Structure formats: C-alpha cells, structure tokens
Amino acid sequence: MNKPIVAVVGRPNVGKSSFFNRVAGKRISIVEDIPGVTRDRVYADVDWAGYAFTLIDTGGITPSRDDEWQQYILYQAQLAIDVADVVLMIVDGKDSITHSDKHVADILRKSKKPIVLAVNKLENNDTTATMPFYELGLGEPMMMSCTHGTGVGDVLDKIVALFKTKVDALAKEDRLNIAIVGRPNAGKSSITNRLLGEERVVVSDVAGTTRDAIDIPFKYNGKNYNLIDTAGIRRKNKIDYESVEGFSVMRSLAAIRRADVVIYVLDASGEITEQDVRILGYVHEQGKPSVILYNKWDLVEKDSSTVNRYKDLLRANLKFMDYFVVEYVSALTGTRLNRIMERVEYVYKNASTRITTGLLNEILQDALSTQEPPSHNGKRLKINYITQTGVCPPSFAIFVNNPELVHFSYQRYLENCLRRACNFEGTPIRLFLRKKNRE
Numbered sequence: 001m002n003k004p005i006v007a008v009v010g011r012p013n014v015g016k017s018s019f020f021n022r023v024a025g026k027r028i029s030i031v032e033d034i035p036g037v038t039r040d041r042v043y044a045d046v047d048w049a050g051y052a053f054t055l056i057d058t059g060g061i062t063p064s065r066d067d068e069w070q071q072y073i074l075y076q077a078q079l080a081i082d083v084a085d086v087v088l089m090i091v092d093g094k095d096s097i098t099h100s101d102k103h104v105a106d107i108l109r110k111s112k113k114p115i116v117l118a119v120n121k122l123e124n125n126d127t128t129a130t131m132p133f134y135e136l137g138l139g140e141p142m143m144m145s146c147t148h149g150t151g152v153g154d155v156l157d158k159i160v161a162l163f164k165t166k167v168d169a170l171a172k173e174d175r176l177n178i179a180i181v182g183r184p185n186a187g188k189s190s191i192t193n194r195l196l197g198e199e200r201v202v203v204s205d206v207a208g209t210t211r212d213a214i215d216i217p218f219k220y221n222g223k224n225y226n227l228i229d230t231a232g233i234r235r236k237n238k239i240d241y242e243s244v245e246g247f248s249v250m251r252s253l254a255a256i257r258r259a260d261v262v263i264y265v266l267d268a269s270g271e272i273t274e275q276d277v278r279i280l281g282y283v284h285e286q287g288k289p290s291v292i293l294y295n296k297w298d299l300v301e302k303d304s305s306t307v308n309r310y311k312d313l314l315r316a317n318l319k320f321m322d323y324f325v326v327e328y329v330s331a332l333t334g335t336r337l338n339r340i341m342e343r344v345e346y347v348y349k350n351a352s353t354r355i356t357t358g359l360l361n362e363i364l365q366d367a368l369s370t371q372e373p374p375s376h377n378g379k380r381l382k383i384n385y386i387t388q389t390g391v392c393p394p395s396f397a398i399f400v401n402n403p404e405l406v407h408f409s410y411q412r413y414l415e416n417c418l419r420r421a422c423n424f425e426g427t428p429i430r431l432f433l434r435k436k437n438r439e
Helices: 016-024 068-083 099-111 127-136 152-161 188-196 245-258 274-285 306-317 338-351 357-370 408-421
Strands: 005-009 042-048 051-057 086-092 115-120 176-182 214-220 223-229 261-267 290-295 326-328 383-390 395-400 430-435
Touching: 005 016, 005 068, 005 099, 016 042, 016 051, 016 086, 016 115, 016 152, 042 152, 042 245, 051 152, 068 099, 086 099, 086 127, 086 152, 099 127, 115 127, 115 152, 176 188, 176 245, 176 274, 176 338, 188 214, 188 223, 188 261, 188 290, 188 338, 245 274, 261 274, 261 338, 274 290, 290 338, 306 326, 326 338, 357 383, 357 408, 408 430
Parallel strands: 005 051, 005 086, 086 115, 176 223, 176 261, 261 290, 290 326, 395 430
Antiparallel strands: 042 051, 214 223, 383 395
C-alpha cells in the first residue's frame, strides 16, 4: 500500500526545513536564515503514532513572477501539493500576515487538499499570536516551535487524523514489492507485461509514456508479489517541472525506497549513462537488493566475448556495487525472461541471510590474521568482535577500541572478507563501527 504523502509549504524562512528535519530525526534539509535556501523538493519516510507516511519539504513560495528561481521553486512546490494527501502550511508567528502568506493560502484553497495550518516560532506559548492567522481561511491555526519541539506532536496528530487510510509503521506486507526502474524507453513496461503474461500497462516507443508508479499484484510459484512499474527517470536538467513528469520522478524514487527488490533495466543497444549510474547509486544507498537487466539483447551483435564485455562495462561503472547480479533479456522475443523472478528470489534470499555470531567471528579472526588492523599516529586499532544486527540489507556491528582508527580501505577489506565467506551477491551490506565499553 502506498504511504500517504504530506507536503510542507509556506513562504521563505518560516521554519519548513526545521520542521522537516525534526520529524525526520536527522538533518536532511539545509536550514539557514537566508530565504530561498531550499529550492528542490526533499523527502523522507517517517512515522508518527504508528502511522507511516512520506514527508516532502519544499522551497519558500513568493508571488514574484519575474524571478526565474522563484518560478522554479513554485513549480516544485505545486508538484508536491498535487501529489500530497495532506498539506501542512507553516507561517511565522513573530510576523504579521504577509502578502506571500496570502499567496500560498490562495494556492492551497484551489488545491482542495486537506490543510493543516501551523504557526511556528511561538516559543513563549502565546496563544493569542495565532489569532490573526484565521484570516487565511485555512481553519484553526496550531501553535508550535520547531526550535524547542513544543506543539510539533499536536500538529502531527492532526495531520495523521486526516489520512484516508492508515499504513501501519510496524506492519509487514504479505507480498514482496518489486520496483522496475530505469531511464525512459528502456523497456520497463514491456518487461512488466511479459512477467504478468498480459497487457496491463501501456507500451509505446515514446519515452515517458508511464507517468506514475503503478502497483500490480501477481503470483509466482504460489507466492504473492507486487510489481511496481515506474516512470523513466531522466537527468534532472531534462525534466519539465511544469508537467506531471516532475512528480512522476518523485514517485519512482519513492518506489525504490519502499521496494524489497529493485529490477533495474538497461538498454543493451545503448550506452551506460551517468544517469544510470546515479539511479543505481540511489538503489545502493537505500540498501536494496537488485537485479540488473540488459534488455533488447536481441538487437546486440554477439560473439563469444560479448557477455564478458558487458560485464566489464558494469564493473567499470559500478565500482560501488561490484556485488551486482545481471541478466541479458529481450522483452520482444522473450529471451531469458523466465530467469527474472528466479533472480529476484535469489537476491532477496541473500539480503535476508542471517549469519551466526560464532561463524561471523571465525570469519573476522581469519581476516585479522591475514591482514592486521592498521595503526594511526602510533595508536593501534583493536577489533574485538562482530555480530549481525539486521537483514535487508544484512547489517553488522563491529566492536573496536576506537572507531576513528578504522580507515575506509580496511573497512572495505572486512566487507570483502564477509562477501567471500558468505553469499551476499546482489545485495549491499552495512558495517557499523561501535566502540566497545571497557566493562
């Protein structure tokens, strides 16, 4: 089930990014006293009171029509509003209502979306300071201070109460989510139809036919799956932010975040582009197991070394994810399409692998005996033990005397030792360095 989306809007410098960072639990949006710092939409998956939802931070909106950047910010914010289930408008309680506040309120009234109005920067708990903002016509203004955190919980309570459906933050879906991702016209929808055995999504030679992430439940080998066909993601400077394509891209990135496995489709008749590498980097950062498909394999002239050449190209471009799993398919002829779901199950199984603490520490001791931990400024790194802390992706805590002594190259060495000893093909793994208490 899609998570509800909450867009945070308002004029510049009212505290939108401060609210976003506080709810997200980390500093994601840049917070400055300079108006216009946030220009693009920034989003994070969060939960409150058992409700899971996606929060979008937007740039400050002003009525200016002459400033090119302001028009860009407005387009970005409008796209966020269009796709949102609930919109939070934030105003500055230390100022009177401005022309920009009224402009934002006008936009929100036209959207017909559920609105929550929050008056920020009221550290002194002066309830009378909210009274003037009734003039905006957006309902009861709620008092809060993002700096101190007061009132933020009440605002969130009101937001989640407006959701039409609840997505439980702790609930696990009974079906595996598979996102099919790639650049426009790589053949994602054709592969989707082939996997489903019917024409469920529109296929066209025109790039960008798919506009939104489409969820399609299906069964394979008696198991439940959810296939998410996504819009093609073009380079940022190629996206028309005045069209629906802007929030189509946002939906595609959201599909990656909620997927259990990502299928990334490359056009075998073309080149690996910088955008392909960038999107696969996003898949890696999100900790998702993945399968890379070279589609349109029927268009490639082949010899005995063709497959190896294509693998070498991937290794050269994807050094950050040398664990990749690749298949060579053709949605047109059906070549090797039967291998796709086998590969999906394979990488998900690897991402779900649990290793006993005993075996992990045997692997660690072998790694230490082969290559001793380095020293830095006369201080020797001491590694005590390792334990697994989670799956999907497999995550491990390594307890050391001083995490600052662990160089990136040695951490990568330990990761490679784990990969040689255990089958983590197709999935990233995470190593977290922890300082061991003396006791």
